Amino acid sequence: MDARPLVTDAEFSLSEATTDAEREAHAARQRWRLPVPKYLVDVYTWAYVAPYVRRIFDHQWVPAVILWFQDQALMRRALDEITPGDRVYMPASVYGTFCVDMAKKTAPGPVTISDISTIQLYSLRKKRRAFGLKNLFVRRANAADPIKGPYDVAISFLLLHEVPEDYKAAIVNGLLDQVDEGGKAVFVDYHKMKWWQPLWPVMAFVAWTLEPFTFSLWKNEIADYASPDRRAKFTWTKSTSFGGLYQHVVAVRKQP
Numbered sequence: 360m361d362a363r364p365l366v367t368d369a370e371f372s373l374s375e376a377t378t379d380a381e382r383e384a385h386a387a388r389q390r391w392r393l394p395v396p397k398y399l400v401d402v403y404t405w406a407y408v409a410p411y412v413r414r415i416f417d418h419q420w421v422p423a424v425i426l427w428f429q430d431q432a433l434m435r436r437a438l439d440e441i442t443p444g445d446r447v448y449m450p451a452s453v454y455g456t457f458c459v460d461m462a463k464k465t466a467p468g469p470v471t472i473s474d475i476s477t478i479q480l481y482s483l484r485k486k487r488r489a490f491g492l493k494n495l496f497v498r499r500a501n502a503a504d505p506i507k508g509p510y511d512v513a514i515s516f517l518l519l520h521e522v523p524e525d526y527k528a529a530i531v532n533g534l535l536d537q538v539d540e541g542g543k544a545v546f547v548d549y550h551k552m553k554w555w556q557p558l559w560p561v562m563a564f565v566a567w568t569l570e571p572f573t574f575s576l577w578k579n580e581i582a583d584y585a586s587p588d589r590r591a592k593f594t595w596t597k598s599t600s601f602g603g604l605y606q607h608v609v610a611v612r613k614q615p
């Protein structure tokens with residue numbers, strides 16, 4: 360038995376941590392104090408932070424409508440990247456059934472889903488209990504500083520278009536760092552539409568009024584947010600769907 364006295368958080372500093380378990384316990388305590396990023400409060404309180412959002416938005420019809428009924432196709436493609444038994448990570452929650460389906464598809468492998476919004480974490484925990492998802496681990500973290508892996512699959516699902524540029528780079532690089540050899544990072548997000556996509560004006564209006572961080576994904580490749588050394592360690596493939604509105608990018612870590 361460890362005879363050292365228990366220390367309270369106030370007495371404890373990371374430099375005193377001597378074991379991995381102590382370091383992880385300390386990191387977990389620090390994560391619960393993490394503030395919600397300013398951009399999330401300023402731009403997305405109505406969607407992800409306010410206490411009422413769960414009742415209004417956490418139903419599968421919400422992503423269905425927002426995604427022009429492409430939700431099932433986008434989610435299925437993302438889930439197709441997972442093999443049962445994988446270690447999977449997603450750095451932000453998603454409304455509806457996606458997190459539940461992900462845990463079911465991955466079982467018996469562990470799925471870690473983190474988020475920074477307290478109400479989203481509460482919703483996730485309710486789903487975990489309701490569906491008895493013993494392999495689902497819910498953690499509080501800023502996506503820019505993801506929960507440490509390694510993982511076989513790390514999935515960013517419609518997150519990058521909701522975050523400012525410095526966050527995009529931090530999330531892409533942070534996720535790549537957590538992918539194990541032979542594993543992959545999957546990014547599903549918005550993309551520049553083909554000129555003939557009839558939803559062009561509607562989506563431009565939505566981005567302009569509600570989702571101002573989307574436009575840069577119309578100009579930049581997701582791979583370009585990775586630092587050159589990280590980018591080179593992965594094999595990148597990209598495909599688009601629904602008239603170019605959505606992209607599905609997979610980065611597979613090369614064997615050394």
Ligand SMILES: C[S@@+](CC[C@H](N)C(=O)[O-])C[C@H]1O[C@@H](n2cnc3c(N)ncnc32)[C@H](O)[C@@H]1O
Nearest residue numbers: 407422451453454474475476479501502517518
């Ligand atoms: C993945 S995104 C969008 C998903 C999709 N629109 C849906 O239907 O849910 C939404 C989630 O990202 C979370 N989020 C946004 N910025 C974050 C950050 N920096 N760190 C962690 N979670 C973040 C929000 O709290 C929210 O739960």
